[in-house]
Amino acid sequence: MRKTRTLARRAGLTATAVTAALVLAACGNDGDSASSSSSAASSAAAHNEQDMAFAQGMIPHHQQALEMAKLAADRASSAKVKDLAARIEKAQDPEIQTMNGWLKSWGQDMSSSMPGMGQSADSGMAGMMDSKDMSHLEKMSGTGFDTMFLTMMVDHHKGAVAMATTEKNKGEYGPATSMAADIVTAQTAEITEMNKLLGKN
Structure with a gap:
């Protein structure tokens, strides 16, 4: 029974x-x-507006970081700066691919939502450099490049950490909130590293 x-x-x-x-x-x-x-x-049920905003904002944000990092290969004088730039590329390029995959699965068209690099700083996105900053960095080399690169990337990372923190708190899609947590951890550590290279505590 x-x-x-x-x-x-x-x-x-x-x-x-x-x-x-x-x-x-x-x-x-x-x-x-x-x-x-x-x-x-199930994919549609698993995400919210914040998740879409996170991916749509972080993709161009990461793309600009990659643009800056690639300049370091032949312009930086410090081996530590070159190593940092290489690590930024290695971490952020796969994240861009992953986020593009999310947007496709959610039926979002990146071509209509992604701002141009030169306009990004005016879009209100935290930490983005404007076209003048990027143009200035491209013209630099040696120790001058190192200082400007690190200063700009600290601000850029702070913007990414702020965006990722919002996603952690308000996002619904598990892989996105997990990536956001990883970004906060990794880029906070890199901010500390860059400030040390700049001679700041």
């Missing part, structure tokens, strides 16, 4: 879980076409 009750209870719990999953998928799929795949429905 007890065994029968246990089986019945398990069956009931399973049915409840399946029903709940279907309801959640249906809610998340609200507004989508009925032909949407189940994976698309």
Whole structure:
């Protein structure tokens, strides 16, 4: 008798879980076409406006960091600055690819949401350099480049940390909030490293 009750209870719990999953998928799929795949429905259910804003903002933010980092290869005089720039490239390029993948799965078109590099600083995005700053950095070399690169990248990283902190607090999509946490940890450490290279405590 007890065994029968246990089986019945398990069956009931399973049915409840399946029903709940279907309801959640249906809610998340609200507004989508009925032909949407189940994976698309679960993806749609798993993110919010903050997650989209995070990806759409962090992609051009990272792209500018890569643009700055690539200049260090033949302009920086410090091996430590070159090493830092290489690490920034290695970390941020894959993150750009990942975030582009999220936006595609969410039906977002990056071409219409990504600001141009020269306009980014005026878009209100934290830490972005304007075209004059970037042009100035391109013309620098040696120790002058090192100082300007580090100073600009500290500000750039602070902007990224602020954006990532907002995502951690308000985002819903697990992979995005996880990436945001990684960005906060890694770039906060790099800010400390860069300030030491600049002779700041």
